Amino acid sequence: MYKMEVKGLSKSYEVEGKRHIVLEDINLKIMEGQFVSLLGPSGCGKTTLLTIMGGFQRPDRGEVFLEGKKVEKPGPERAFVFQNYALFPWMTVKENILYPLKKQRISKKEQDERLEELLNLVNLKGKENLYPHQLSGGMKQRTAVARGLAPRPQVLLMDEPLGALDFQMRKTMQEEMEQIFIKDKTTVIMVTHDVEEAVYLSDRIIVMSSARGTIIEDLVLNDERPRNRMSSAYRSKVNYLMEVLRRAVKGEFNKEGGITEEERRCLVV
Numbered sequence: 001m002y003k004m005e006v007k008g009l010s011k012s013y014e015v016e017g018k019r020h021i022v023l024e025d026i027n028l029k030i031m032e033g034q035f036v037s038l039l040g041p042s043g044c045g046k047t048t049l050l051t052i053m054g055g056f057q058r059p060d061r062g063e064v065f066l067e068g069k070k071v072e073k074p075g076p077e078r079a080f081v082f083q084n085y086a087l088f089p090w091m092t093v094k095e096n097i098l099y100p101l102k103k104q105r106i107s108k109k110e111q112d113e114r115l116e117e118l119l120n121l122v123n124l125k126g127k128e129n130l131y132p133h134q135l136s137g138g139m140k141q142r143t144a145v146a147r148g149l150a151p152r153p154q155v156l157l158m159d160e161p162l163g164a165l166d167f168q169m170r171k172t173m174q175e176e177m178e179q180i181f182i183k184d185k186t187t188v189i190m191v192t193h194d195v196e197e198a199v200y201l202s203d204r205i206i207v208m209s210s211a212r213g214t215i216i217e218d219l220v221l222n223d224e225r226p227r228n229r230m231s232s233a234y235r236s237k238v239n240y241l242m243e244v245l246r247r248a249v250k251g252e253f254n255k256e257g258g259i260t261e262e263e264r265r266c267l268v269v
């Protein structure tokens with residue numbers, strides 16, 4: 001059985017009396033422990049797809065399943081990490097992380113144990129009594145990830161989690177995220193604009209096109225971890241995805257809506 005499955009998903013919005021198709025017949029099967037990135041031009045529907053998978057929005061057509069069970073509303077088994085972290089400013093790091101557990105009515109002892117585990121995991125030991133305004137961007141991001149992981153979700157959905165960080169911090173956080181998620185075998189679905197980030201972290205990269213609201217590439221990456229950002233295999237994948245994205249923005253696709261197998265062979269080592 002797949003960890004998550006998206007079947008025939010379509011979504012449109014009505015803006016000023018005109019219907020605008022954002023997603024059209026999206027099908028996806030995600031395996032347990034897979035780190036999946038969603039890439040695509042701005043406005044192609046990545047966040048819409050992620051929020052439907054989170055149960056925050058309903059599709060017009062189609063269904064989402066988590067371990068075969070239909071997703072209809074948000075639930076603790078699907079944690080969501082927002083781009084702006086969405087931490088509660090009046091709560092400390094500790095209170096933010098424990099918030100989802102309070103809602104689950106878990107004993108004080110279990111809460112303390114889980115907190116300890118999470119602070120170690122995201123490297124925030126000693127910072128638990130600070131408030132969000134006293135944290136760096138990376139620390140806020142790690143607090144948000146710890147809060148997402150607190151109720152031991154089956155799937156972590158992240159919308160541009162590193163979007164607000166500068167270039168150097170982003171690279172450091174990618175390496176930390178790899179430690180946290182890949183070693184722990186968490187199933188992650190992450191929206192990103194950053195091709196390098198996607199190639200560094202993902203087992204699989206899905207590229208969406210704005211033109212038709214569809215998936216135009218589904219690339220599996222088996223390269224050894226941690227990945228060498230300078231290797232030719234790594235660079236060729238980055239260059240290939242840049243080319244796919246360039247075409248996605250310009251709407252240049254063949255009849256099937258994707259890149260041909262021959263082009264793929266030439267571009268990916």
Ligand SMILES: Nc1ncnc2c1ncn2[C@@H]1O[C@H](COP(=O)(O)OP(=O)(O)OP(=O)(O)O)[C@@H](O)[C@H]1O
Binds near residue numbers: 022045
């Ligand atoms: N509630 C809404 N009402 C009307 N249109 C919406 C709504 N939410 C999203 N849209 C439109 O749907 C399209 C897809 O938006 P979405 O946020 O999913 O894209 P995205 O790929 O995540 O974009 P970005 O990369 O810029 O964050 C956009 O054209 C957006 O304007």
